[in-house]
Amino acid sequence: MEREDIIKSLNKDLESVKNKNDLAQVKANYLGKNGIVTNLSLKMKEIPNEEKKEYGKFLNEIKVSVTEKLENCASSIEQQELEEKLNKEKIDITLPSRRKMKGSIHPMTRVVEELEDLFVSMGYDVVSGPEIDTDLNCFTKLNLPEGHPARDSQDTFYLDKDYLLRPHTSPAQVRTMEANVNKEPLRIVCPGKVYRRDDDATHSHQFMQFEGLVVGEDISLADLKGTLELFAKKLLGEKTKVRFRPSYFPFTEPSCEVDVSCFKCGGKGCSLCKQTGWIEVLGAGVVHPNVLKMSGYDPEKYTGFAFGPGIDRFAMFKYGITDIRQIYTNDIRFLEQFDRKDVD
Numbered sequence: 377m378e379r380e381d382i383i384k385s386l387n388k389d390l391e392s393v394k395n396k397n398d399l400a401q402v403k404a405n406y407l408g409k410n411g412i413v414t415n416l417s418l419k420m421k422e423i424p425n426e427e428k429k430e431y432g433k434f435l436n437e438i439k440v441s442v443t444e445k446l447e448n449c450a451s452s453i454e455q456q457e458l459e460e461k462l463n464k465e466k467i468d469i470t471l472p473s474r475r476k477m478k479g480s481i482h483p484m485t486r487v488v489e490e491l492e493d494l495f496v497s498m499g500y501d502v503v504s505g506p507e508i509d510t511d512l513n514c515f516t517k518l519n520l521p522e523g524h525p526a527r528d529s530q531d532t533f534y535l536d537k538d539y540l541l542r543p544h545t546s547p548a549q550v551r552t553m554e555a556n557v558n559k560e561p562l563r564i565v566c567p568g569k570v571y572r573r574d575d576d577a578t579h580s581h582q583f584m585q586f587e588g589l590v591v592g593e594d595i596s597l598a599d600l601k602g603t604l605e606l607f608a609k610k611l612l613g614e615k616t617k618v619r620f621r622p623s624y625f626p627f628t629e630p631s632c633e634v635d636v637s638c639f640k641c642g643g644k645g646c647s648l649c650k651q652t653g654w655i656e657v658l659g660a661g662v663v664h665p666n667v668l669k670m671s672g673y674d675p676e677k678y679t680g681f682a683f684g685p686g687i688d689r690f691a692m693f694k695y696g697i698t699d700i701r702q703i704y705t706n707d708i709r710f711l712e713q714f715d716r717k718d719v720d
């Protein structure tokens with residue numbers, strides 16, 4: 377084959393080369409063991425001596441041209457592959473980034489945590505109890521004998537005759553005393569959901585209470601008063617005034633109801649406090665001897681106090697919530713208002 381013919385056929389072969397594999401094949405066809413150029417070199421020994429010089433020159437030129445063409449083709453394939461790769465991996469840096477959404481702590485949880493911190497700092501333990509409890513723990517052992525009006529099934533969700541959705545957190549008193557008989561001092565708080573048949577803008581069938589119980593020797597009404605004053609001032613502000621009114625609960629004697637100066641108007645009178653300047657926040661009292669006795673404590677030796685605020689109202693006040701039901705419906709638009717943070 378003449379030099380021109382070889383180059384022509386090489387050019388033609390290279391036209392159909394699409395990738396490195398194709399190129400390797402073409403290279404083998406020309407420079408490989410049985411390749412066209414290799415075979416021409418092998419012919420050297422058949423060439424008469426006087427023509428060898430000329431033939432050598434011819435061979436050399438062919439080799440140089442073929443190698444050059446193959447190298448050019450290799451570098452253009454490399455270039456092409458690089459471009460394809462870059463195109464594939466192209467990042468559009470002008471696209472806006474995706475926002476990472478960060479959740480927030482529910483206003484009710486915040487109030488519970490704030491109260492827990494306060495009581496833990498005073499040496500209390502935080503306990504929890506089941507939301508389904510027995511008639512025995514919720515009523516009988518709290519000195520509400522059968523037939524007592526507060527057991528009225530219109531207020532309480534009974535599941536059957538023995539089990540119910542607890543209508544208050546006071547069964548935590550019974551459970552804690554029974555589990556720690558004669559341990560003193562006993563100081564616990566129990567936050568938790570409670571259930572009653574009630575449902576309007578200021579009452580929900582489900583709400584939160586925060587039971588407190590202290591039992592020991594020489595625990596008196598004065599200790600209760602001091603504790604609740606501190607509680608109100610820490611949670612609602614130092615200027616808060618606290619008022620104790622005599623009341624009745626079957627499980628405490630004496631019993632009281634506690635009012636705080638209205639957190640909306642500061643005591644001047646407004647729609648929230650119905651112009652009285654006061655808001656009732658909790659029931660409390662000195663633990664009834666019968667309750668101590670039924671849970672295994674000797675009422676001759678031990679005394680105690682208990683209190684049970686509903687704490688939804690605190691969250692409503694602190695976070696400007698006007699309908700208590702919003703606290704429980706988990707509407708994301710409502711929850712997002714509380715300190716949602718976008719992290720970019």
Ligand code: PHE
Binds near residue numbers: 546625659683684
């Ligand atoms: N359990 C009472 C209620 O739900 C509140 C209370 C608790 C009263 C502890 C006295 C002592 O209304």
